[in-house]
Amino acid sequence: MATRGARQIERVRASAHEGFLRHRNFLWLKIATLLSILFITGYALIDVTPRHNGGSWYGYTLGTIGALLILWLTVLGLRKRAMTRGRWSLKAWTSAHVYLGLSLLVIGTLHTGFQFGWNVHTLAYALMVLVILSGIYGIVVYSTLPDAMSDNRSAMTKAQMIDAITKLDRQLQIAAQPLSHEDTAIVSESLREDPFRAGIFRRLSGSDRACRNARALRQLKARLTIAVEAEEDALQAVVQLMDRKAAALQRIRSAMRIRAMLEVWLYVHVPITFALIAALSVHIISVFFYW
Amino acid sequence: MTKVYKIAIVGSGPAGLSAAARAAQLGLDHVLLEKTDHLSDTIYKYQKGKHVMATPSQLVLRSDCDFEAGKRETVLGVWDEQTDAQKVNALVNADVQAITGQQGAFKLKVKGGTNPWEKPPTAGSPHAANAAPDKAGDVQEIVAENIILAIGTQGNPNRMRVPGADLPHIQYQLDDPGEYVDEHITVVGSGDAGIENALGLAADPEQGNVVTILNRGADFARSKGANVKLLMEARDAGRINVMTETSPSLVEPEWLTVDTRDGPQRIRCDRIIARMGSAAPRAFVEGCCASFEEKEDKRNPGKMVKSIVPGTGIEFTSADREAYPKLSPQFESTVPGIFVVGALAGYPLIKHCMNQGYDVVEFINGNTSLKPADEPILEAKFKDLPGRKSVDEWLELLRSNVSILNGLSPLQMREFMLDSVVRFYPAGSTVFERNEPGSSLFAIATGHVLVEVNPKDASITVPIGQGSIFGEVGLVSGRPRGATIRSGEDAILVEVSRLAALRLMAAVPEAKRAVTRISVERQLLQMFGSGLSAADVADVVDNHEIMQVRAGEAIINEREEGYDIFVIRTGSMVVERNIGGKPVFLSYLPAGSYVGEMALLDGGRRTATVRAAVKSEVIKLDGERVRALLDANPRLRDRFEEDMRKRREVNSFIEAKKDSFGNVVDMYSSVASFLVENGIGEATDVLLIDEKLCVGCDNCEKACADSHDGLSRLNREAGKTFAHLHVPTSCRHCEHPHCMADCPPNAIHRGPDGEVFIDDTCIGCGNCQRNCPYGVIRMDKVPPKKPGLLQWLFFGRGPGPGEPDKKWVYDRVSPETPKRAIKCDMCSGIKGGPACVRACPTGAAIRVAPEEFLTVARLGE
Structure with missing residues (x-):
């Protein structure tokens, strides 16, 4: 017990489980808001001639801060993957990333002095806004979808979900033995169903209209209405199995849908970040070149 | 003539x-x-x-x-x-x-x-x-x-002493295992005779016997290593059902009821072969x-x-x-x-x-x-000791001086010494250092040793005298040494390996009693705090009773009379109170805490029910004697009263909450029960995932792999979930680790922060993996070092962050490389603490000790 006492304080803080948004009682939200208010007030009070733009001293200051901030925000990708020793927490980084990233919208916009045009400078701004918007989508899904994902999988692992399908397929094969040749062909169509062949949009939709199992199920249910006696019993058994398979497939599709929604924005957020850094570099170099 | x-x-x-x-x-x-x-x-x-x-x-x-x-x-x-x-x-x-x-x-x-x-x-x-x-x-x-x-x-074989023990299908000997076919046979007792009988009965699958062997303890200290190995192989092949920490409780025709770690279980049984040793x-x-x-x-x-x-x-x-x-x-x-x-x-x-x-x-x-x-072997052992004594004189000296050896015959002494080491320590030399790993038991044959009770000041010591033992904590938990011990004068000490000590305790009841008494005494002294001496608690210790409590069994029932004090020796307890017809979870008591003081101090009835979360062992102390101890020691009394005040606060807090937040209390109570059901009851530190925050990025697993030789020691997805609280497959660092029970090279230890870890002497036998009830140990080959992160990022070299895939590893590791047991070590020695928690981007992963987590103080969250 004594050994535990020494670490108690540290432990209680670690186990006080706040999400990344509430981290340390919204510390980074407070900092980011304060910074934004500071910069907006500065923008309103400081009178630069002839007018606010990126080339004034205030504009340069905001631009430098913004550019450095963009680089620092990008570093999250490294931080996440580099498991170095030391007292850091990725949750704290995410928290800061989210709120400082949002404040970048203020900093970047003030930096422009509201001067836009069809040029590389505005392109960099537009890319930044895109990155931030995709990030906002990320915040929304990160805070709303996890419990849906948890409910959907009800303590099953991916492997178990796939295994459930494999087992049902095996049972279907056995149950289909007494069926006629045509009916067996329909069942084997269901066996060919692979939920993972779905593309990105089908994944996001969470359902598959071309699902071979669903089609086979529809056909067999139609057959069931006209079948009699032994054939009816055999068909009934197969249909029940296919119903269960449909539920199992639905679970996998829901899992994939939630996964896709949780991940899809990163395919916008990350590449555009690199485009942004490229545009930003051109923007900075050109500004200095045409000084 | x-x-x-x-x-x-x-x-x-x-x-x-x-x-x-x-x-x-x-x-x-x-x-x-x-x-x-x-x-x-x-x-x-x-x-x-x-x-x-x-x-x-x-x-x-x-x-x-x-x-x-x-x-x-x-x-x-x-x-x-x-x-x-x-x-x-x-x-x-x-x-x-x-x-x-x-x-x-x-x-x-x-x-x-x-x-x-x-x-x-x-x-x-x-x-x-x-x-x-x-x-x-x-x-x-x-x-x-x-x-x-x-x-x-x-x-005189020892006979079964449970209801139904006189039924004819119980036998105490097995002549020809080939005689029995298509029977459910239970072998009771896992000494060599029992194991050999079970193996014989299960040897030929054609016979169709379903063979079960029961072992009262968790490990097989009485049996030969080779037999245990064969038994484990048979178990893994599915030929024999091995039930550890299990003992029979009721025999009926065709059925046998057994007490397991998780409560009673009724199994089919046509024949019982009882091999529980024999008395002269x-x-x-x-x-x-x-x-x-x-x-x-x-x-x-x-x-x-x-x-x-x-x-x-x-x-x-x-x-x-x-x-x-x-x-x-x-x-x-x-x-x-x-x-x-x-x-x-x-x-x-x-x-x-x-x-x-x-x-x-x-x-x-x-x-x-x-x-x-065996004279030459023993002679060599005593060769370096001072004083020219013969082997017999040395054996007699050790036997008569060391209390736990008193009951041994000269022959047993010889056998015992073959497994033990005896050394001479000049005055002031260190026997072992604080936090040093070690699970052996020491006995003082001559002289005395000093325990440095304060790690900061080596001059504050407590003596342990001739004849006594120390290091006994290692016998149960394998925790590192709690204090530095040095010899107070020229001393001769016997070092007994953990296995030899367990064997000694199994064979000589007196030795077992002596070790138990000393460990109970030390536990009381440690728990009640300084200011007490062995003499103060002697009366209480002399009248203690050790009780085995099954999972779910209550040691104290609400509203019942009684004022004995219970000390939890192993396992853990939950405290419940019946409010509005439903049991409400009040608190969780880990091993090393005591309960029952409220009725003792107040003289009223019991205010709550205390039941075992897992199979536990408690020390029952006579209430009257504890009261006398309190009367003689006002400081201890103050402590008891302080503890009672805190517990009473919890009680009234629950009562108050119940009216306003009935559902919250229910929810809390059911979450707590879920966690206890999932083995949190014996955990000291457990990884939990809040699935309201988890986005399933598996960064925890990747971080784990990257912090430890490229192999992840946790499986985020696997494990049970209740009310979005997920218990992933990851080590709980049990109070009394099951994995430690049967490690041939004794490679599993408990570290200074309470982590249970496997050291480099692992031989890859897989016993720990089989013994772990939570499936958190994996056997795998350690992959080679990966290229750095930036090399992967910019040049695509290596498999990237996280655990490399099997193919990448097997292409690079020779097929002869043995597998090793891999498990969580709580990132011991890594600055910043557990990587899984540090690497969680959303704060879903938390590590908690059950007593911190399972407190009503968290009701508001």
Whole structure:
């Protein structure tokens, strides 16, 4: 017990489980808001001639801060993957990333002095806004979808979900033995169903209209209405199995849908970040070149 | 005039045979008396084809009969052959019923045919010529100058003592495992006999037997390593169902109810084979040459029974059921001229028995300078000690000085010392350092040691005196040493390995009691805090009672009378209170805490129910005596009152909350129950995932792999979930780790922060993986080092962050590389703490100790 006492304080803080948004009682939200208010007030009070733009001293200051901030925000990708020793927490980084990233919208916009045009400078701004918007989508899904994902999988692992399908397929094969040749062909169509062949949009939709199992199920249910006696019993058994398979497939599709929604924005957020850094570099170099 | 033999040898087992062979070689006039119609009954009764082992391997065999490990038939054949060739005078069907007289003229009352033994044509099978003749009921007298008792202990198997133990389908012996087909057979007891029976019954799958073996403890301390290995293989192949920490509780026809770690279970059972050891045929031995007197039966007043006059007959070391006869180093009992050898003398191994038979005959023949066969080994052990003493003197010194060894016979002492190390420590030298890993037990033979109780100030010490032990914590938990210990003066200490200590405790009840008493005393002193001494708590300790509590069983019931105090020794308890007809979870008590003080201080009824979360062991302290202790120690009383005040606050908090947040309390209560059901009850530190925050990025697994040789020690997805609280498959660092129970190289330890870790001596046997009830240990090959992160990021080199895929690893690791056991070590030694928690981007992963997490204080969250 004594050994535990020494670490108690540290432990209680670690186990006080706040999400990344509430981290340390919204510390980074407070900092980011304060910074934004500071910069907006500065923008309103400081009178630069002839007018606010990126080339004034205030504009340069905001631009430098913004550019450095963009680089620092990008570093999250490294931080996440580099498991170095030391007292850091990725949750704290995410928290800061989210709120400082949002404040970048203020900093970047003030930096422009509201001067836009069809040029590389505005392109960099537009890319930044895109990155931030995709990030906002990320915040929304990160805070709303996890419990849906948890409910959907009800303590099953991916492997178990796939295994459930494999087992049902095996049972279907056995149950289909007494069926006629045509009916067996329909069942084997269901066996060919692979939920993972779905593309990105089908994944996001969470359902598959071309699902071979669903089609086979529809056909067999139609057959069931006209079948009699032994054939009816055999068909009934197969249909029940296919119903269960449909539920199992639905679970996998829901899992994939939630996964896709949780991940899809990163395919916008990350590449555009690199485009942004490229545009930003051109923007900075050109500004200095045409000084 | 009747013939007077120089030596009569009773019993023809390895010890008796070896003695008779020596007597024959020396040309002594001897007779070997065997009760049955064949030699060496114990081994004769082994299962057909059983492999007979020859341990301990370091012991030299000294006998006129040969013996090496082999099949039962081979071993018996060699002995038959040599007994015949050496012209041993052996009589079979000779049951010795009483021994009277004294040295020089012992009279043996022998019942039965007493016909000469004839070598059977096939060893290990009945031989007609040796069968009992018609005069089987005859009694005759044999006179001998000396007697060697080598009757073994097989006569009295320990019987089952549960309801239904008298049913006919319980048997205490198994002759031929091939006899039984298509039965559900349960073997009770996991000593060598039990394990061998179970293996025999399950050997042929064609027989269709469903074989289950029950072991009371978690590990197999009483059995030979090779047997345990075979049993584990059989279990993994699905041939035998091994139930540890399980004991029978009710026998019914076709069914057996057992108590398991997780509560009672009823299993199918057509036949029970009980192999729970055996006690020496004590009454017969004690009655040898004794005087008898009429005495009133203590248990049955008014009735007179025949009892032995104290000081006559063969005396035993203690009144314990499993005690052995008092013997001189030459195996002479308290009756001069009667020698006791073999299993009856306290050691059941064949080699020992054979050596003893030889030695005793040599001694009777006047060879007093003969040293036992293990003498050179022991001599080497004592060589570097100061003071020129002989091996016997050293053994006697250790035995009489060290309290836990007091109950050992000289023979057991020799055996014990073969497994132990004895060292001399000059004054002031360090025995072990604080936090040093180590699980051995130390006993102080001479001198005393000092415990540095304050890590910051080495000058503050507590002495432990001669005869006592230290390091006993290692026996149960394998925690690192809690304090530095140095010798206070020149001291001689015995270091006993964990396994040898467990074996000692299993074999000698007195040693077990002594160790238990000391550990209870130290636990009380540690728990009650400084200011108390051993003398203060002596009264409480002397009257303690250790109770085994099944999972779910209550030690205290709400509204019941009573004021005893319970200390949780192993396992954990939950405190519940019945509010509005539903049990509400109040708090969680880990091992090392106490409960029951409220009723003691207040004198009221119990205010809550305390039940075991997992199979636990509690120390029950007499309330009256604890009250006296409190009266004598106001500081302790203050502490108790402070604890009581805190618990009362919790109670009233719950009562208040119940009205306003009924659902919250219900929710909290059910979450707590879920966690306890999932083994949190024995955890010290557990990883939980809040699935309201988890986005399933698996960064925790990747971080784990990257922090530890590229192998992840947790499986985020696997495990149970309740109300979005997920318990992933990851080590809980149990109070009493199951994985530690059976680690051959003793590679699993508990680190300074409470983490259970596996060190580099792991041999990859997989025992820990099998023993872990939570499936958190994996066996895998350690992958080679990956290229750095930036190399992967910019040049695509290597498999990237996280655990590399199997193919990448197997392409780079040689097929001969052994697998290793891999498990969470709580990132010990890594600055910043557990990587899984640090690497969680959303704060879903948390690590908690159950007592922090399962407190009502968190109700508001």
